[in-house]
Amino acid sequence: MIKIARKNLNWWAATAALLFLLIQVSADLYLPTITSNLIDKGIAQNDQSYIWQQGINMLIVSFIGLLAAAGNVYFASTQSMKVGQKLRSQMFNKVVNFSSREFTDFGDSSLITRTTNDIVQIQNVMVTILRMMLQSPIMLIAAGVLAYNREPRLTTVFLVAIPILAVAVVAIMYFAVPLFKSIQKKTDRINLVFREGLTGVRVIRAFNQDKFEQDRFDVANHDYTKTATKAFVITSFMFPVMTLILSGSNIGIIFFGGHLIADMQMQVGNLVAFMTYATQILMSFMMLSMVFVFVPRASASAARINEVVERENSVADLPEDQIKQFDQTKPASLEFDDVEFKYRGAEQLALQGINFKARAGQTVAIIGGTGSGKSTLVNLIPRLFNFDDGNILVNDQPIEQVTQHALHEKISITQQKAVLFKGTIRTNLKYGNKDATDDQMWQALEIAQSKSFVTENGGLDAIVEQNGDNFSGGQRQRLAIARTIIKNASIYIFDDSFSALDFKTDAQLRMALHQDKQMSQAVMVIVAQRVSTVADADLILVMDDGKVVGQGTHQELKANNETYREIVDSQIRKGDAANA
Numbered sequence: 317m318i319k320i321a322r323k324n325l326n327w328w329a330a331t332a333a334l335l336f337l338l339i340q341v342s343a344d345l346y347l348p349t350i351t352s353n354l355i356d357k358g359i360a361q362n363d364q365s366y367i368w369q370q371g372i373n374m375l376i377v378s379f380i381g382l383l384a385a386a387g388n389v390y391f392a393s394t395q396s397m398k399v400g401q402k403l404r405s406q407m408f409n410k411v412v413n414f415s416s417r418e419f420t421d422f423g424d425s426s427l428i429t430r431t432t433n434d435i436v437q438i439q440n441v442m443v444t445i446l447r448m449m450l451q452s453p454i455m456l457i458a459a460g461v462l463a464y465n466r467e468p469r470l471t472t473v474f475l476v477a478i479p480i481l482a483v484a485v486v487a488i489m490y491f492a493v494p495l496f497k498s499i500q501k502k503t504d505r506i507n508l509v510f511r512e513g514l515t516g517v518r519v520i521r522a523f524n525q526d527k528f529e530q531d532r533f534d535v536a537n538h539d540y541t542k543t544a545t546k547a548f549v550i551t552s553f554m555f556p557v558m559t560l561i562l563s564g565s566n567i568g569i570i571f572f573g574g575h576l577i578a579d580m581q582m583q584v585g586n587l588v589a590f591m592t593y594a595t596q597i598l599m600s601f602m603m604l605s606m607v608f609v610f611v612p613r614a615s616a617s618a619a620r621i622n623e624v625v626e627r628e629n630s631v632a633d634l635p636e637d638q639i640k641q642f643d644q645t646k647p648a649s650l651e652f653d654d655v656e657f658k659y660r661g662a663e664q665l666a667l668q669g670i671n672f673k674a675r676a677g678q679t680v681a682i683i684g685g686t687g688s689g690k691s692t693l694v695n696l697i698p699r700l701f702n703f704d705d706g707n708i709l710v711n712d713q714p715i716e717q718v719t720q721h722a723l724h725e726k727i728s729i730t731q732q733k734a735v736l737f738k739g740t741i742r743t744n745l746k747y748g749n750k751d752a753t754d755d756q757m758w759q760a761l762e763i764a765q766s767k768s769f770v771t772e773n774g775g776l777d778a779i780v781e782q783n784g785d786n787f788s789g790g791q792r793q794r795l796a797i798a799r800t801i802i803k804n805a806s807i808y809i810f811d812d813s814f815s816a817l818d819f820k821t822d823a824q825l826r827m828a829l830h831q832d833k834q835m836s837q838a839v840m841v842i843v844a845q846r847v848s849t850v851a852d853a854d855l856i857l858v859m860d861d862g863k864v865v866g867q868g869t870h871q872e873l874k875a876n877n878e879t880y881r882e883i884v885d886s887q888i889r890k891g892d893a894a895n896a
């Protein structure tokens with residue numbers, strides 16, 4: 317919490333909030349003195365002009381208190397909201413630069429809860445601190461001193477009331493604080509189940525698992541509700557307990573104060589003022605005790621936020637003085653030199669001894685069974701993960717020596733699962749190249765065999781729903797391919813991007829890609845399952861169990877490589893490799 321406040325709070329505004337608070341507290345503390353004077357000097361002696369004068373004083377002091385409270389609320393709320401705003405943008409900036417490892421570690425749902433719910437907790441506690449929690453200790457001490465000055469003998473009532481209150485507060489906190497901490501985790505769980513239910517809604521319906529999912533959500537929801545109810549029931553005891561103690565104290569004060577008045581040792585006004593101070597003391601004590609409920613809860617949130625904001629990215633750039641630049645005069649090339657990679661926690665290497673080199677204008681195709689390491693290999697090129705051994709060079713430059721930003725400028729990729737953003741065809745294509753003209757967009761769409769369905773849907777301004785849900789799987793793939801090729805890059809990667817296309821479209825698309833001038837100066841990497849997709853590549857890598865078990869052209873591999881022959885044979889049997 318302190319770290320977050322130190323980094324994000326505007327100290328001028330916080331000091332202004334504190335100053336207004338001091339004025340408000342002084343006004344609150346001065347009012348009982350006026351009341352006392354009014355009763356003892358004005359009413360007791362029937363001095364009308366004194367009553368009027370004190371009445372006006374009372375109004376002025378109350379008005380000053382009101383203005384100060386408004387000033388405090390203004391600075392406290394604006395500051396807290398700004399802290400929330402800064403935290404949200406820090407979280408977003410951090411998360412968009414995370415590598416896949418960090419996403420796996422935190423989980424999408426938890427990142428969302430941290431950016432929303434946890435930040436709201438911090439905002440709330442900041443307002444409370446700037447508004448009430450600073451007020452309580454000042455009020456407690458000042459009202460205590462003033463009450464003691466009025467009548468030291470009556471303060472013995474506090475010696476009984478405050479320890480009882482302290483025991484009640486500690487007991488309540490003891491049970492409530494752990495519950496508040498676990499509420500945060502349970503919110504994560506609800507979000508996780510809800511997200512999975514939403515993203516997998518079609519699968520759930522297709523498998524008639526609505527009831528199963530509903531039950532799963534109900535369990536998470538019930539668990540959250542049970543904990544939250546328990547926490548709030550326990551804390552709500554605070555108020556009745558407080559009222560009981562306050563009433564008990566007032567009875568004690570009136571009882572003993574009444575005796576003092578009867579013995580002419582105290583004036584009525586003094587007793588009224590004392591009772592007001594007593595209420596202020598006990599209220600402040602209670603507010604202070606709330607600190608121990610709110611702050612641990614917000615601290616749990618702060619820790620969860622700091623965990624994300626301070627997380628070192630596992631894929632980091634070198635220090636600035638060691639960073640190299642791409643030599644812009646060099647032609648495109650891609651080279652893997654004895655590359656080895658293992659996923660964290662995995663027992664086996666996901667990639668082992670990967671060696672190949674491709675030059676400008678060449679196409680490298682990667683084929684192999686599921687789980688053989690094809691996607692892992694291409695994901696190492698934009699550094700979605702760091703490889704463990706060997707070397708990867710783009711345009712003859714080792715990729716870890718340049719910034720990720722510079723590297724990503726040289727690479728354009730279509731992931732296995734096509735991702736489109738809510739907007740229009742135009743806004744989606746501009747992700748690839750923000751300066752692209754309409755002509756360039758249409759050209760990219762034409763190469764990606766998307767021109768006809770985009771035209772039918774209303775052209776470049778056709779709406780793309782969230783995740784591209786208003787397009788078919790094949791259409792989404794083709795739009796993602798268009799976005800990839802509109803970017804001016806050295807390496808174009810298509811990770812299983814042609815699998816959702818029919819044979820004819822697949823062939824037409826590849827032919828258009830080969831004829832494109834920009835592509836002829838770049839390296840194309842195509843991951844595929846179909847032999848027909850890879851057959852015309854300059855270099856085919858056959859992968860099996862994380863290793864390249866054969867490389868060469870289609871004819872060479874067909875002649876010499878057992879695994880490739882098996883793939884070809886299996887597809888001929890299925891009639892898939894008609895062109896093979």
Ligand SMILES: Nc1ncnc2c1ncn2[C@@H]1O[C@H](COP(=O)(O)OP(=O)(O)OP(=O)(O)O)[C@@H](O)[C@H]1O
Nearest residue numbers: 659660662666684685686687688689690691692693
């Ligand atoms: N994020 C990950 N963490 C741990 N292991 C992973 C991860 N991603 C993939 N793997 C493992 O690495 C191996 C290679 O996976 P990869 O996705 O590269 O295969 P692939 O050849 O692309 O398969 P497919 O054709 O089915 O997409 C698999 O055994 C897989 O279980």
